Amino acid sequence: xxxxxxxxxxxxxxxxxxxxxxxxxxxxxxxxxxxxxxxxxxxxxxxxxxxxxxxxxxxxxxxxxxxxxxxxxxxxxxxxxxxxxxxxxxxxxxxxxxxxxxxxxxxxxxxxxxxxxxxxxxxxxxxxxxxxxxxxxxxxxxxxxxxxxxxxxxxxxxxxxxxxxxxxxxxxxxxxxxxxxxxxxxxxxxxxxxxxxxxxxxxxxxxxxxxxxxxxxxxxxxxxxxxxxxxxxxxxxxxxxxxxxxxxxxxxxxxxxxxxxxxxxxxxxxxxxxxxxxxxxxxxxxxxxxxxxxxxxxxxxxxxxxxxxxxxxxxxxxxxxxxxxxxxxxxxxxxxxxxxxxxx
Amino acid sequence: xxxxxxxxxxxxxxxxxxxxxxxxxxxxxxxxxxxxxxxxxxxxxxxxxxxxxxxxxxxxxxxxxxxxxxxxxxxxxxxxxxxxxxxxxxxxxxxxxxxxxxxxxxxxxxxxxxxxxxxxxxxxxxxxxxxxxxxxxxxxxxxxxxxxxxxxxxxxxxxxxxxxxxxxxxxxxxxxxxxxxxxxxxxxxxxxxxxxxxxxxxxxxxxxxxxxxxxxxxxxxxxxxxxxxxxxxxxxxxxxxxxxxxxxxxxxxxxxxxxxxxxxxxxxxxxxxxxxxxxxxxxxxxxxxxxxxxxxxxxxxxxxxxxxxxxxxxxxxxxxxxxxxxxxxxxxxxxxxxxxxxxx
Numbered sequence: 001x002x003x004x005x006x007x008x009x010x011x012x013x014x015x016x017x018x019x020x021x022x023x024x025x026x027x028x029x030x031x032x033x034x035x036x037x038x039x040x041x042x043x044x045x046x047x048x049x050x051x052x053x054x055x056x057x058x059x060x061x062x063x064x065x066x067x068x069x070x071x072x073x074x075x076x077x078x079x080x081x082x083x084x085x086x087x088x089x090x091x092x093x094x095x096x097x098x099x100x101x102x103x104x105x106x107x108x109x110x111x112x113x114x115x116x117x118x119x120x121x122x123x124x125x126x127x128x129x130x131x132x133x134x135x136x137x138x139x140x141x142x143x144x145x146x147x148x149x150x151x152x153x154x155x156x157x158x159x160x161x162x163x164x165x166x167x168x169x170x171x172x173x174x175x176x177x178x179x180x181x182x183x184x185x186x187x188x189x190x191x192x193x194x195x196x197x198x199x200x201x202x203x204x205x206x207x208x209x210x211x212x213x214x215x216x217x218x219x220x221x222x223x224x225x226x227x228x229x230x231x232x233x234x235x236x237x238x239x240x241x242x243x244x245x246x247x248x249x250x251x252x253x254x255x256x257x258x259x260x261x262x263x264x265x266x267x268x269x270x271x272x273x274x275x276x277x278x279x280x281x282x283x284x285x286x287x288x289x290x291x292x293x294x295x296x297x298x299x300x301x302x303x304x305x306x307x308x309x310x311x312x313x314x315x316x317x318x319x320x321x322x323x324x325x326x327x328x329x330x331x332x333x334x335x336x337x338x339x340x341x342x343x344x
Numbered sequence: 345x346x347x348x349x350x351x352x353x354x355x356x357x358x359x360x361x362x363x364x365x366x367x368x369x370x371x372x373x374x375x376x377x378x379x380x381x382x383x384x385x386x387x388x389x390x391x392x393x394x395x396x397x398x399x400x401x402x403x404x405x406x407x408x409x410x411x412x413x414x415x416x417x418x419x420x421x422x423x424x425x426x427x428x429x430x431x432x433x434x435x436x437x438x439x440x441x442x443x444x445x446x447x448x449x450x451x452x453x454x455x456x457x458x459x460x461x462x463x464x465x466x467x468x469x470x471x472x473x474x475x476x477x478x479x480x481x482x483x484x485x486x487x488x489x490x491x492x493x494x495x496x497x498x499x500x501x502x503x504x505x506x507x508x509x510x511x512x513x514x515x516x517x518x519x520x521x522x523x524x525x526x527x528x529x530x531x532x533x534x535x536x537x538x539x540x541x542x543x544x545x546x547x548x549x550x551x552x553x554x555x556x557x558x559x560x561x562x563x564x565x566x567x568x569x570x571x572x573x574x575x576x577x578x579x580x581x582x583x584x585x586x587x588x589x590x591x592x593x594x595x596x597x598x599x600x601x602x603x604x605x606x607x608x609x610x611x612x613x614x615x616x617x618x619x620x621x622x623x624x625x626x627x628x629x630x631x632x633x634x635x636x637x638x639x640x641x642x643x644x645x646x647x648x649x650x651x652x653x654x655x656x657x658x659x660x661x662x663x664x665x666x667x668x669x670x671x672x673x674x675x676x677x678x679x680x681x682x683x684x685x686x687x688x
Contacts, residue, residue, distance in 0.1 A: 016685045021574025021620070022678050045587065046509060047432035047571070048405040050502055054397050061392040062444035062497055066482045088391035100406035102495040104448070136495075138410045140686065146488040151446040151480075151495035153406055158394055165390060227391070230365025243389065276365070334366050341360045342484065 008032050014109040019139025029137060032115055036122035037101075041133040049133035051098060056157035059094035061085055064151040068342040070117060073187040074202030075278075078121030081150040083207045083278055084229065084344055086128055090209035091225040091281065093164045093216055094156030099125060101152050102136040106145035117148060128207040130154070156209075161220055166243035168223040171314040174290035175248060176283040178211070178297055179204070179305040181233055182261040185275035185343055189268065197267065201260050206279030211300040215283065218292050224284035229344055232274040235334040236282055237320040247315025250332070252324045254309045273322075273332065276343040284312060352376050358453040363483025373481060376459055380466035381445075385477040393477035395442060400501035403438035405429055408495040412686040414461060417531040418546030419622075422465030425494040427551045427622055428573065428688055430472055434553035435569040435625065437508045437560055438500030443469060445496050446480040450489035461492060472551040474498070500553075505564055510587035512567040515658040518634035519592060520627040522555070522641055523548070523649040525577055526605040529619035529687055533612065541611065545604050550623030555644040559627065562636050568628035573688055576618040579678040580626055581664040591659025594676070596668045598653045617666075617676065620687040628656060 008031020017024040034043060041049045065081040075083075086096050101121065105114065125132050187203040189195055208227065215222060224244075228236040233255070237248050257272045265272045279302060285293055290308055297303030310322075320332040352375025361368040378387060385393045409425040419427075430440050445465065449458065469476050531547040533539055552571065559566060568588075572580040577599070581592050601616045609616045623646060629637055634652055641647030654666075664676040 019574075020685060021576075021579050025574075044509070044511075045583075046436065048403045048436040048438065048498075048500075050436055050438075051402040051404070053399060053401055053501070057397055058395040058402075058441075058499070059392045060395070060442065060444055060497075060499065061478055062446045062495070063480045064446035064448050064482045064495060066448055066484050068488075092390065092392040092394055094392065094394075097402075098404065100404055100497050102406045102408035102497075104408050104410055104493055104495075134405055136407045138408045138493075138686075140410050140490060140493075143487060144412075144490040146484060149448055149482075149484075149493065151406070151408060151448075153404075153444050153446075153497035154392075155402070155404065155499065156392075157397070165388070167388075230363075230369075232365075235365050239389075341364060342482075 010111045010115050012111055014105045014107055014114065014139055016107055016139055016141065019137065025137065033118055033135065036118045037132045039131045041131065051133065054097065054157045056159055059089040059092045059156040059158050061088035062151060062153040063088060064149060065344060066149050066342050067188065067344055068146060069191050070147050072191045072203055075205040076117055076120050077148060077150055078117040079124040080205050080278060080344065081152045082121055082124035082128060083205045085152040085154040086130060086207045086209055087227045089154045089156040090212045091227055092158055093162040093212060094158045096130045096154055096156040096209055098133040099130055099152055099154050100134045101132050101150060104145055104149040105137065105139045106147050107139060107142040109147050162216060164222055164225050166224050166226065166240045169240050169244035169246050169284045169312050171246055171312050172287060173223055173284050173312040174287050174308055175250060175310040175312065176290065176294060177307055177309045178281045178303045180256045180258050181277060182257060182265060182272035182275040184278040185340060186261050186264045188343055199260055199264055201258065204277055204279035206302050208279065208281055208302060211297060211302050214296050214300055215293055218296050219285060219289040222283060222285050226282045228277050228280055228282060230276050231334050232276055234273045234332045237332065238334045240284065241318035241320055245318055247313040247318065248310055248320045249313050250310030250322050252322050254307050256305045256307055276340065278344065354455045354459050356455055358449045358451055358483055360451055360483055360485065363481065369481065377462055377479065380462045381476045383475045385475065395477065398441065398501045400503055403433040403436045403500040403502050405432035406495060406497040407432060408493060409688060410493050410686050411532065411688055412490060413535050414491050416535045416547055419549035420461055420464050421492060421494055422461040423468040424549050424622060424688065425496045426465055426468035426472060427549045429496040429498040430474060430551045430553055431571045433498045433500040434556045435571055436502055437506035437556060438502045440474045440498055440500040440553055442477040443474055443496055443498050444478045445476050445494060448489055448493040449481065449483045450491050451483060451486040453491050506560060508566055508569050510568050510570065510584045513584050513588035513590050513628045513656050515590055515656050516631060517567055517628050517656040518631050518652055519594060519654040519656065520634065520638060521651055521653045522625045522647045524600045524602050525621060526601060526609060526616035526619040528622040529684060530605045530608045532687055543604055543608055545602065548621055548623035550646050552623065552625055552646060555641060555646050558640050558644055559637055562640050563629060563633040566627060566629050570626045572621050572624055572626060574620050575678050576620055578617045578676045581676065582678045584628065585662035585664055589662055591657040591662065592654055592664045593657050594654030594666050596666050598651050600649045600651055620684065622688065
């Protein structure tokens with residue numbers, strides 16, 4: 001279907017009939033979803049997309065997006081649904097091949113808002129260079145959903161020789177962080193109905209596979225990549241130490257946090273280390289690769305504030321500890337992240 | 345994680361904390377999801393699953409499942425989420441490789457019910473021989489979801505030489521149907537809160553890729569496969585005629601419908617041809633292959649009642665028509681399917 005062909009009316013709202021498998025659903029799919037997302041594979045309208053075989057190993061990740069509010073400073077659920085899932089396969093070192101997207105729409109969702117969100121999802125996918133090749137649309141009654149949930153699945157190929165996994169962390173390796181913490185969580189919280197505070201912080205929502213490719217080009221032996229989303233840096237580091245049976249020590253003074261984020265977190269009683277990010281990554285690498293990787297990251301628009309924040313240490317229990325600005329060592333647990341629902 | 349390791353308590357209900365990315369979420373995933381779904385790839389607990397490269401072309405499909413009620417005669421949302429998505433790639437002739445599953449859980453969902461549903465999903469995946477290699481769990485507040493939504497994505501490989509697509513329907517080809525229509529829709533409707541009528545009809549929910557493989561073994565040139573889910577047979581046939589620019593004529597007397605389904609449909613004012621199925625397929629094939637395919641289908645447990653129901657005809661407009669028992673020809677439109685929300 002050509003993009004110009006559909007004068008689909010954007011007045012009105014989603015009704016149950018849009019999910020019934022009949023003509024109204026076909027019109028919604030053709031007039032709204034394909035108008036934005038159209039590409040030769042999706043446009044075939046088959047239940048399954050068929051693509052050429054993959055040369056490297058296959059990387060697959062899926063992520064349900066239920067963020068509230070749907071639109072927030074610096075992003076929306078559409079762009080987030082692309083970035084979040086692409087980043088999950090990028091953390092395996094994969095080059096993305098395609099995305100699928102399944103929408104659960106609540107009766108009453110304004111078609112204009114849906115159109116904005118699908119347009120944003122399509123723009124994010126185009127910017128990332130990854131087509132949405134198949135999808136699904138369901139409609140639930142008013143009060144049985146929350147506007148829109150989007151589940152995306154990303155498929156990619158892992159280049160030969162790349163072996164990235166949390167259990168590959170080893171004592172002596174360096175721990176790098178690609179930029180400022182907490183922007184996404186604070187931007188989203190600033191628009192929550194019950195908070196709504198003033199801030200100029202924007203979500204960092206972004207697709208990281210380009211920077212990862214640049215990093216792998218100079219250091220194919222990267223041990224671990226992880227994006228600190230739900231639960232923030234604390235949860236991500238704890239997952240690494242548990243998977244590898246090692247400890248990690250980070251330096252508080254080296255962790256980049258914007259003053260506005262730090263202030264908002266203080267106001268809200270949150271620790272920036274537990275707040276979600278959507279365009280940042282942690283890299284654990286050989287000491288010998290650390291400076292070269294930092295250089296590549298800082299040259300990339302998404303890694304300008306990259307920093308070496310700590311190192312992997314031998315430890316009997318998989319603890320993450322932080323040397324504070326005052327010189328003490330404190331345990332970095334991952335409990336507090338649980339206090340922030342629906343952040344992605 | 346070994347399946348026996350986790351004495352996760354199944355009393356109580358889903359709370360917001362189960363979606364926060366912290367320790368409670370990790371325990372839910374390890375103690376409930378991995379206990380049922382565990383396999384070497386999923387158990388790694390990476391954000392992305394990594395699998396060997398695929399030899400054939402890659403087939404991908406995604407499906408959000410929002411069926412209400414969650415459990416119904418002959419199935420539940422867990423098994424359905426496996427069957428529905430596997431069938432979508434089977435309709436491209438693909439052999440399934442793996443599944444992903446993303447769960448949106450509503451605060452207050454009983455853990456015992458979640459456990460039953462995940463166990464059923466796991467059993468369906470095992471029976472189909474397809475591992476769930478990656479997943480995601482989100483939690484939304486009470487009144488912002490409906491118990492559980494499950495979005496699955498299936499990945500498969502399409503054998504060389506297989507070219508199945510709705511646009512390949514050509515005049516003169518035969519139209520086959522693998523069995524009785526309407527069982528799934530009637531079984532689900534019988535448990536809707538506002539209906540709740542007595543019936544012994546069970547959902548036909550089943551994975552069709554085994555039967556498809558047997559069919560392709562005797563007739564690799566199958567033109568079209570389609571599973572008549574939302575919108576039923578009428579919608580599926582209309583999609584084929586529109587994609588291929590042909591007509592289809594079917595014979596009412598040849599379409600198998602159980603007496604109980606026919607009776608329930610009459611009671612509810614529905615046409616069985618518009619009611620959803622979850623374990624049936626339509627096959628469009630060369631006239632010369634029709635009898636051989638029917639033979640293979642009837643030998644398979646999921647195709648015992650297979651029938652030749654009509655043929656593709658040359659037509660200026662993509663109409664589906666049905667020769668009625670009285671000998672007249674009536675148009676088979678796909679409007680009425682819209683009257684059945686949340687059937688899959």
